Amino acid sequence: MAPLKDSIFARSFAVRLYGLSAIVLGLVGLVWGDFASVWQPVPKSLPGRTALAYAAAAVFLLTGLAMQAKRTARLGALSVTALYGVGILLLHLPELVAKPSVFVVWSGIAEQLTLVAGGMMAYAFCAPSRTENTQRLVKGAQYLFGVCLIFFGLAHLFYLKQTAEAVPAWIPPGRVFWAYATAAGHFAAAIAILTGIATRIATVLLTAMFIVFGLFVHAPAAFADPHTHFNWAANAINFGLIASAWTIAASYTAATPKA
Secondary structure, three states: OHHHHHHHHHHHHHHHHHHHHHHHHHHHHHOOOOOOOOOOOOOOOOHHHHHHHHHHHHOOOOOOHOOOOOOOHHHHHHHHHHHHHHHHHHHHHHHHHHOOOOOOHHHHHHHHHHHHHHHHHHHHHHHOOOOHHHHHHHHHHHHHHHHHHHHHHHHHHHHHHHHHHOOOOOOOOOOHHHHHHHHHHHHHHHHHHHHHHHHHHHHHHHHHHHHHHHHHHHHHHHOOOOOOOHHHHHHHHHHHHHHHHHHHHHHHOOOOOOO
Protein backbone atom coordinates (compact mmCIF):
# COMPACT_ATOMS: atom_id res chain seq x y z
CA MET A 1 0.00 0.00 0.00
CA ALA A 2 1.32 3.45 -0.89
CA PRO A 3 2.11 5.82 1.98
CA LEU A 4 -0.79 8.07 2.95
CA LYS A 5 1.03 11.18 1.73
CA ASP A 6 1.57 9.62 -1.69
CA SER A 7 -2.13 8.74 -1.89
CA ILE A 8 -3.23 12.23 -0.93
CA PHE A 9 -0.78 13.75 -3.41
CA ALA A 10 -1.57 11.33 -6.23
CA ARG A 11 -1.06 12.99 -9.58
CA SER A 12 -4.54 12.11 -10.82
CA PHE A 13 -6.08 13.86 -7.81
CA ALA A 14 -3.78 16.87 -8.25
CA VAL A 15 -4.98 17.29 -11.84
CA ARG A 16 -8.62 17.25 -10.82
CA LEU A 17 -8.01 19.62 -7.92
CA TYR A 18 -6.33 22.08 -10.26
CA GLY A 19 -9.33 21.78 -12.58
CA LEU A 20 -11.67 22.37 -9.64
CA SER A 21 -9.84 25.61 -8.84
CA ALA A 22 -10.54 26.80 -12.40
CA ILE A 23 -14.21 25.88 -11.93
CA VAL A 24 -14.37 27.94 -8.74
CA LEU A 25 -12.77 30.95 -10.43
CA GLY A 26 -15.24 30.60 -13.29
CA LEU A 27 -18.22 30.39 -10.95
CA VAL A 28 -17.12 33.51 -9.07
CA GLY A 29 -16.86 35.33 -12.39
CA LEU A 30 -20.29 34.17 -13.53
CA VAL A 31 -21.99 35.07 -10.24
CA TRP A 32 -20.49 38.56 -10.15
CA GLY A 33 -20.30 39.20 -13.89
CA ASP A 34 -16.88 40.71 -13.42
CA PHE A 35 -13.17 40.00 -13.52
CA ALA A 36 -11.12 39.44 -10.38
CA SER A 37 -9.91 43.05 -10.32
CA VAL A 38 -6.46 42.56 -8.77
CA TRP A 39 -5.64 39.31 -10.55
CA GLN A 40 -7.41 40.11 -13.82
CA PRO A 41 -6.84 43.88 -14.13
CA VAL A 42 -9.03 44.49 -17.16
CA PRO A 43 -9.62 48.26 -17.58
CA LYS A 44 -13.07 49.42 -16.53
CA SER A 45 -13.28 51.47 -19.71
CA LEU A 46 -12.88 48.46 -22.02
CA PRO A 47 -15.89 48.21 -24.39
CA GLY A 48 -17.98 45.10 -23.75
CA ARG A 49 -16.13 44.44 -20.52
CA THR A 50 -19.04 42.72 -18.78
CA ALA A 51 -19.71 40.38 -21.70
CA LEU A 52 -16.00 39.58 -21.87
CA ALA A 53 -15.97 38.84 -18.14
CA TYR A 54 -18.83 36.36 -18.53
CA ALA A 55 -17.07 34.75 -21.49
CA ALA A 56 -13.78 34.39 -19.62
CA ALA A 57 -15.57 32.96 -16.59
CA ALA A 58 -17.41 30.45 -18.77
CA VAL A 59 -14.15 29.33 -20.37
CA PHE A 60 -12.55 28.80 -16.96
CA LEU A 61 -15.59 26.81 -15.89
CA LEU A 62 -15.62 24.62 -19.02
CA THR A 63 -11.89 23.96 -19.04
CA GLY A 64 -11.99 23.10 -15.35
CA LEU A 65 -14.80 20.66 -16.01
CA ALA A 66 -12.80 19.13 -18.86
CA MET A 67 -10.04 18.36 -16.37
CA GLN A 68 -12.38 16.16 -14.37
CA ALA A 69 -12.50 13.52 -17.12
CA LYS A 70 -9.45 11.49 -18.08
CA ARG A 71 -10.12 11.80 -21.81
CA THR A 72 -10.26 15.60 -21.82
CA ALA A 73 -8.01 16.42 -18.85
CA ARG A 74 -4.92 17.19 -20.91
CA LEU A 75 -6.76 19.59 -23.23
CA GLY A 76 -8.37 21.23 -20.21
CA ALA A 77 -5.01 21.67 -18.49
CA LEU A 78 -3.50 23.19 -21.61
CA SER A 79 -6.45 25.56 -21.98
CA VAL A 80 -6.40 26.78 -18.38
CA THR A 81 -2.64 27.31 -18.52
CA ALA A 82 -3.03 29.26 -21.75
CA LEU A 83 -5.73 31.44 -20.18
CA TYR A 84 -3.48 32.40 -17.30
CA GLY A 85 -0.61 32.96 -19.72
CA VAL A 86 -2.66 35.26 -21.94
CA GLY A 87 -3.70 37.20 -18.86
CA ILE A 88 -0.05 37.75 -17.96
CA LEU A 89 0.85 38.88 -21.47
CA LEU A 90 -2.12 41.20 -22.02
CA LEU A 91 -2.76 42.52 -18.51
CA HIS A 92 0.21 42.13 -16.20
CA LEU A 93 3.21 42.71 -18.47
CA PRO A 94 1.94 46.12 -19.67
CA GLU A 95 1.53 47.11 -16.02
CA LEU A 96 5.07 45.93 -15.31
CA VAL A 97 6.41 48.01 -18.21
CA ALA A 98 4.52 51.04 -16.91
CA LYS A 99 5.51 50.56 -13.25
CA PRO A 100 8.77 48.56 -13.14
CA SER A 101 9.78 50.00 -9.76
CA VAL A 102 6.59 48.93 -7.97
CA PHE A 103 7.26 45.60 -6.28
CA VAL A 104 3.61 44.57 -5.97
CA VAL A 105 3.47 44.43 -9.78
CA TRP A 106 6.33 41.92 -9.76
CA SER A 107 4.73 39.84 -7.02
CA GLY A 108 1.42 39.95 -8.90
CA ILE A 109 3.05 38.47 -11.98
CA ALA A 110 4.73 35.86 -9.79
CA GLU A 111 1.33 34.90 -8.42
CA GLN A 112 -0.04 34.40 -11.93
CA LEU A 113 3.07 32.47 -12.99
CA THR A 114 2.52 30.17 -10.02
CA LEU A 115 -0.86 29.29 -11.49
CA VAL A 116 0.81 28.76 -14.87
CA ALA A 117 3.35 26.43 -13.25
CA GLY A 118 0.51 24.40 -11.74
CA GLY A 119 -1.14 24.12 -15.13
CA MET A 120 2.12 23.07 -16.78
CA MET A 121 2.52 20.33 -14.19
CA ALA A 122 -1.08 19.15 -14.58
CA TYR A 123 -0.57 19.01 -18.36
CA ALA A 124 2.62 16.97 -17.87
CA PHE A 125 0.79 14.55 -15.57
CA CYS A 126 -1.76 13.93 -18.35
CA ALA A 127 0.88 12.98 -20.92
CA PRO A 128 0.24 9.53 -22.39
CA SER A 129 3.87 8.52 -21.78
CA ARG A 130 6.97 9.79 -20.01
CA THR A 131 9.24 11.43 -22.57
CA GLU A 132 12.21 13.77 -22.34
CA ASN A 133 9.93 16.67 -23.26
CA THR A 134 7.54 15.74 -20.47
CA GLN A 135 10.38 15.57 -17.97
CA ARG A 136 11.64 18.97 -19.12
CA LEU A 137 8.14 20.36 -18.65
CA VAL A 138 8.02 18.96 -15.12
CA LYS A 139 11.40 20.48 -14.26
CA GLY A 140 10.43 23.78 -15.85
CA ALA A 141 7.23 23.95 -13.81
CA GLN A 142 9.11 23.12 -10.61
CA TYR A 143 11.77 25.78 -11.15
CA LEU A 144 9.23 28.41 -12.23
CA PHE A 145 7.22 27.71 -9.10
CA GLY A 146 10.34 27.91 -6.94
CA VAL A 147 11.38 31.29 -8.34
CA CYS A 148 7.87 32.66 -7.80
CA LEU A 149 8.03 31.69 -4.13
CA ILE A 150 10.99 34.02 -3.67
CA PHE A 151 8.79 36.93 -4.74
CA PHE A 152 6.07 35.73 -2.35
CA GLY A 153 8.50 35.77 0.55
CA LEU A 154 9.80 39.21 -0.40
CA ALA A 155 6.24 40.52 -0.65
CA HIS A 156 5.60 39.44 2.94
CA LEU A 157 8.69 41.39 4.03
CA PHE A 158 8.18 44.48 1.85
CA TYR A 159 4.56 44.71 2.95
CA LEU A 160 5.11 43.46 6.48
CA LYS A 161 2.45 45.70 8.04
CA GLN A 162 -0.25 44.57 5.61
CA THR A 163 0.79 40.94 5.96
CA ALA A 164 0.68 41.13 9.74
CA GLU A 165 -2.75 42.78 9.68
CA ALA A 166 -4.11 39.84 7.66
CA VAL A 167 -3.18 37.44 10.48
CA PRO A 168 -6.02 36.87 13.00
CA ALA A 169 -5.12 38.68 16.21
CA TRP A 170 -6.00 35.70 18.41
CA ILE A 171 -3.29 33.43 17.00
CA PRO A 172 -0.23 33.36 19.31
CA PRO A 173 2.52 34.47 19.55
CA GLY A 174 1.59 37.50 17.44
CA ARG A 175 0.84 38.87 14.01
CA VAL A 176 4.33 40.12 13.17
CA PHE A 177 5.82 36.76 14.13
CA TRP A 178 3.61 34.98 11.61
CA ALA A 179 4.33 37.57 8.92
CA TYR A 180 8.03 36.78 9.25
CA ALA A 181 7.39 33.04 9.65
CA THR A 182 5.33 32.77 6.47
CA ALA A 183 7.95 34.75 4.56
CA ALA A 184 10.55 32.28 5.83
CA GLY A 185 8.29 29.42 4.78
CA HIS A 186 8.16 30.72 1.22
CA PHE A 187 11.94 31.16 1.11
CA ALA A 188 12.55 27.70 2.56
CA ALA A 189 10.27 26.04 0.00
CA ALA A 190 11.92 28.01 -2.82
CA ILE A 191 15.39 26.91 -1.71
CA ALA A 192 14.24 23.29 -1.45
CA ILE A 193 12.76 23.29 -4.96
CA LEU A 194 15.65 25.14 -6.61
CA THR A 195 18.33 23.00 -4.94
CA GLY A 196 16.47 19.69 -4.95
CA ILE A 197 16.98 19.28 -1.19
CA ALA A 198 14.05 18.01 0.92
CA THR A 199 11.63 18.82 -1.89
CA ARG A 200 8.85 16.45 -0.86
CA ILE A 201 8.42 17.63 2.71
CA ALA A 202 8.97 21.27 1.71
CA THR A 203 6.27 21.28 -0.97
CA VAL A 204 3.81 19.37 1.20
CA LEU A 205 4.30 21.88 4.04
CA LEU A 206 3.98 24.77 1.59
CA THR A 207 0.67 23.36 0.35
CA ALA A 208 -0.49 23.10 3.96
CA MET A 209 0.51 26.74 4.53
CA PHE A 210 -1.60 27.89 1.57
CA ILE A 211 -4.53 25.88 2.97
CA VAL A 212 -4.09 27.62 6.33
CA PHE A 213 -4.15 30.98 4.56
CA GLY A 214 -7.48 30.00 3.08
CA LEU A 215 -8.95 28.79 6.36
CA PHE A 216 -7.82 31.64 8.58
CA VAL A 217 -7.54 34.64 6.25
CA HIS A 218 -9.54 34.36 3.03
CA ALA A 219 -12.57 32.27 4.03
CA PRO A 220 -13.37 34.36 7.16
CA ALA A 221 -13.21 37.54 5.07
CA ALA A 222 -15.77 36.17 2.63
CA PHE A 223 -18.12 35.09 5.41
CA ALA A 224 -17.73 38.41 7.23
CA ASP A 225 -18.46 40.40 4.07
CA PRO A 226 -20.14 38.11 1.51
CA HIS A 227 -21.30 41.02 -0.66
CA THR A 228 -17.79 42.04 -1.71
CA HIS A 229 -16.56 40.49 -4.94
CA PHE A 230 -12.89 40.91 -3.95
CA ASN A 231 -13.27 38.51 -1.02
CA TRP A 232 -14.63 35.71 -3.20
CA ALA A 233 -12.06 36.35 -5.91
CA ALA A 234 -9.29 36.18 -3.29
CA ASN A 235 -10.61 32.82 -2.12
CA ALA A 236 -10.75 31.53 -5.69
CA ILE A 237 -7.18 32.62 -6.42
CA ASN A 238 -5.92 31.18 -3.15
CA PHE A 239 -7.63 27.91 -4.09
CA GLY A 240 -5.71 28.08 -7.37
CA LEU A 241 -2.46 28.55 -5.44
CA ILE A 242 -3.31 25.57 -3.24
CA ALA A 243 -4.01 23.45 -6.31
CA SER A 244 -0.80 24.60 -8.02
CA ALA A 245 1.26 23.81 -4.93
CA TRP A 246 -0.52 20.44 -4.78
CA THR A 247 0.60 19.59 -8.32
CA ILE A 248 4.19 20.55 -7.50
CA ALA A 249 4.12 18.43 -4.35
CA ALA A 250 2.65 15.54 -6.37
CA SER A 251 5.58 15.74 -8.77
CA TYR A 252 7.94 14.79 -5.94
CA THR A 253 5.92 11.88 -4.57
CA ALA A 254 6.57 8.26 -5.43
CA ALA A 255 5.37 7.10 -8.84
CA THR A 256 1.60 7.26 -9.05
CA PRO A 257 -0.89 6.53 -11.84
CA LYS A 258 -1.27 9.23 -14.49
CA ALA A 259 -4.43 11.31 -14.65
